[in-house]
Amino acid sequence: MKNYYEILNVSENASKAEIKKAYFALAKKYHPDKLAQEGNKDDNIFADIAEAYDVLSDDKKREEYDEKLKKFKEGVDLEEKKNDERLENYFTKAKRKIKGRKFKEAIEIFKKLEMHYKYKNRKPTDEFLSLYGYSLFFSGIDRKKGFELMDNALTSSNFSDQDIILNLVEAYFESGKEEKAKELFKLALGINPKNKRAFLIKQKYLKKKRNILDIILGRK
Secondary structure (H helix, E strand, O other), X not given: OOOHHHHHOOOOOXXXXXXXXXXXXXXXXXOHHHHHHOOOXXXXXXXXXXXXXXXXXXXXXXXXXXXXXXXXXXXXXXXXXXXXXXXXXXXXXXXXXXHOOOHHHHHHHHHHHHHHHHXXXXXXXXXXXXXXXXXXXXXXXXXXXXXXXXXXXXXXXXXXXXXXXXXXXXXXXXXXXXXXXXXXXXXXXXXXXXXXXHHHHHHHHOOOOOOHHHHHHOOO
């Protein structure tokens, strides 16, 4: 549906005077004779401008048009809401796959979501980037890209999201980069020292190694 307000570049509550002023300015700029002189023979622009003015300058036509435009927008908003819900369901499914260590299956979902983001010209969330990177890293498919995505998500989130930090912490530990891992782990604990996942990571990667004396004396 054509948005006549956008065509004339006026607000939806524009007065008749504002609509008329906008129309004459655009009609002058996009008149077919002027466009022809400039080597542009597209008459559709001027036709849309004239059509928009014809409707918006007439009270009855404008009232009918406004009602149609309102219903159209409501329909678009409803469809967008449904799309967002579908995306959220896909994302939740991907997170369940990660929890089950089914990283390759999660990656397939992330690829579809990535295409949707590009199609809608929307920026992926920091959580999306981090989990996508986490899956790429722990699946072994592309550890380098996985690191990059997790690192970008960490920077974009201003180091404020504990799970995004812990994703990279695990990757650093698995790569043998203990100093970097410990540095980030300390940062994560500063956000919530009682986090269950942080505790499990500590048990797995930072548990003190027992020497022979510890074993003899029964020390843990």
